[in-house]
Amino acid sequence: MNEIGAVTLRGMEALPVEVEVEITGGLFFISIVGLPDAAVKESRERVRAALRSVGLPLKGRVAVNLAPADLPKEGALLDLPIALAMMRGTGMLKPVRPAFYMGELALDGRLRRVRGAVPAAYLARARGLPLYIPRENAEEVGLVKGVEAYAVGSLTELAAVLRGETEASPVTVSSAPDAPIEADPDFSDIKGQAAARRAAEIAAAGHHNILLVGSPGSGKTLIAKAMNGILPPLSDEELLETLLVRSTLGLPAEPGRRRPFRTVHFTASSVSICGGGNSLRPGEVSLAHRGVLFLDEFTEFRRDLTESLRAPLEDGQVVISRAAGTVTYPSRVLLILAANPCACGHLGDPAEKCICSGVELERYRRKLSGPILDRVDLQIAVPRLLTEELLSFSGSAESSAAIRERVCRARRVQQKRWAPCGFSCNAELPEKIVRRYLVLSQETLDFLAGMAGRLRLSGRGISRVLKVARTIADLAGEPDIQKPHLAESLMYRRQGTTT
Numbered sequence: 006m007n008e009i010g011a012v013t014l015r016g017m018e019a020l021p022v023e024v025e026v027e028i029t030g031g032l033f034f035i036s037i038v039g040l041p042d043a044a045v046k047e048s049r050e051r052v053r054a055a056l057r058s059v060g061l062p063l064k065g066r067v068a069v070n071l072a073p074a075d076l077p078k079e080g081a082l083l084d085l086p087i088a089l090a091m092m093r094g095t096g097m098l099k100p101v102r103p104a105f106y107m108g109e110l111a112l113d114g115r116l117r118r119v120r121g122a123v124p125a126a127y128l129a130r131a132r133g134l135p136l137y138i139p140r141e142n143a144e145e146v147g148l149v150k151g152v153e154a155y156a157v158g159s160l161t162e163l164a165a166v167l168r169g170e171t172e173a174s175p176v177t178v179s180s181a182p183d184a185p186i187e188a189d190p191d192f193s194d195i196k197g198q199a200a201a202r203r204a205a206e207i208a209a210a211g212h213h214n215i216l217l218v219g220s221p222g223s224g225k226t227l228i229a230k231a232m233n234g235i236l237p238p239l240s241d242e243e244l245l246e247t248l249l250v251r252s253t254l255g256l257p258a259e260p261g262r263r264r265p266f267r268t269v270h271f272t273a274s275s276v277s278i279c280g281g282g283n284s285l286r287p288g289e290v291s292l293a294h295r296g297v298l299f300l301d302e303f304t305e306f307r308r309d310l311t312e313s314l315r316a317p318l319e320d321g322q323v324v325i326s327r328a329a330g331t332v333t334y335p336s337r338v339l340l341i342l343a344a345n346p347c348a349c350g351h352l353g354d355p356a357e358k359c360i361c362s363g364v365e366l367e368r369y370r371r372k373l374s375g376p377i378l379d380r381v382d383l384q385i386a387v388p389r390l391l392t393e394e395l396l397s398f399s400g401s402a403e404s405s406a407a408i409r410e411r412v413c414r415a416r417r418v419q420q421k422r423w424a425p426c427g428f429s430c431n432a433e434l435p436e437k438i439v440r441r442y443l444v445l446s447q448e449t450l451d452f453l454a455g456m457a458g459r460l461r462l463s464g465r466g467i468s469r470v471l472k473v474a475r476t477i478a479d480l481a482g483e484p485d486i487q488k489p490h491l492a493e494s495l496m497y498r499r500q501g502t503t504t
């Protein structure tokens with residue numbers, strides 16, 4: 006490898022790029038070849054101005070070649086290595102130890118934060134080479150263990166380091182703080198709604214997708230948001246996975262170990278949800294990886310949008326193919342959907358009467374079905390509370406921290422049980438595993454068979470009921486699924502759309 010290594014991104018992967026510079030006499034001109042995108046081409050102006058800040062006025066024809074030639078190069082992160090290669094080309098810089106460099110240059114030579122610092126850290130670690138990054142990227146790179154990284158503030162500073170005049174400041178490796186997760190909103194702030202709270206706890210414990218159905222103002226959005234506060238904290242590995250997606254988009258690391266929570270509006274485009282576009286960026290479903298993807302007013306989403314979410318939810322990853330290549334992003338999310346019970350919003354409301362016709366109700370019910378709803382394990386009604394009910398709940402309800410403790414305990418049980426099969430929670434189990442491992446006693450089996458017949462449950466429906474029942478039993482600390490667990494699980498099938 007060239008002594009001045011650069012990187013470019015393909016999805017979440019950083020690929021090495023070599024920068025070659027040739028300077029000849031003649032009129033001043035900089036040309037860049039090797040499939041540069043618009044941002045790389047613009048780096049000519051930034052690099053030229055920044056070099057002036059270190060006392061290097063460029064003269065003559067400057068040819069910059071980015072190799073390998075067939076790999077598309079993108080973004081401003083190549084500014085720094087291009088500037089360094091020019092300094093080497095003019096003899097301003099003596100030979101240096103091979104390393105990777107990345108950073109966008111301001112006109113005065115300061116280094117600006119770039120996207121892709123975490124993927125670059127993985128690459129540098131794999132090659133056993135040091136990595137120089139803008140100071141603003143230090144925090145996220147500090148979370149990657151085993152990489153030799155240095156943070157620099159400007160081209161002048163880096164030039165002094167490379168000439169051996171000053172010491173580089175190494176990025177300190179830090180692990181995410183284990184500070185308690187602050188729930189906002191907290192379940193203790195939510196009045197009443199015992200059934201919905203219970204369903205939220207089960208969904209969080211088994212990582213089950215959930216649909217909340219209720220009239221406007223019933224508090225279903227509040228419950229959805231509060232669910233993030235009862236999920237277990239991110240593990241080290243999960244934290245790095247979420248960090249990688251954020252870094253690819255140039256977003257800083259989120260503080261602590263709180264899981265991502267992304268709300269998607271029905272006006273969003275499928276590129277913003279699933280990723281893609283010309284630059285093959287990840288979308289909301291990948292930003293929500295290892296956390297929650299919340300689709301409010303679900304029935305307002307166009308069919309093609311929900312259809313495009315089907316594969317990411319099914320596979321746990323998004324595959325984007327374009328002429329520029331194929332990239333893959335992770336998308337293991339807990340899906341929370343919220344919807345009104347009917348078109349007018351008042352079906353089942355204690356105070357206001359539903360004015361929908363039978364045809365309208367039927368049409369609405371059809372919207373609450375389809376590929377995404379097939380992936381929802383729990384449905385729960387969130388009734389609007391009457392004023393007198395709201396006033397009667399004077400005492401404070403159980404806090405999110407207390408609920409999270411039970412959720413974490415149930416998760417640990419699941420992790421231990423499914424680790425040999427390669428799964429971490431009940432919701433992940435494929436049907437084949439459900440049939441093989443979730444064994445019932447004859448009495449419980451008879452009960453399930455009777456109910457399944459009465460409710461006309463499909464094979465898939467039965468396996469979903471079993472998975473939720475397994476989570477309910479795990480929350481209760483029971484080794485076997487019993488009748489009450491199944492009975493409660495069945496409740497989350499029937500309620501919702503019809504109440």
Ligand SMILES: [Zn+2]
Pocket residue numbers: 347348349350351352359360361
């Ligand atoms: Zn209605």
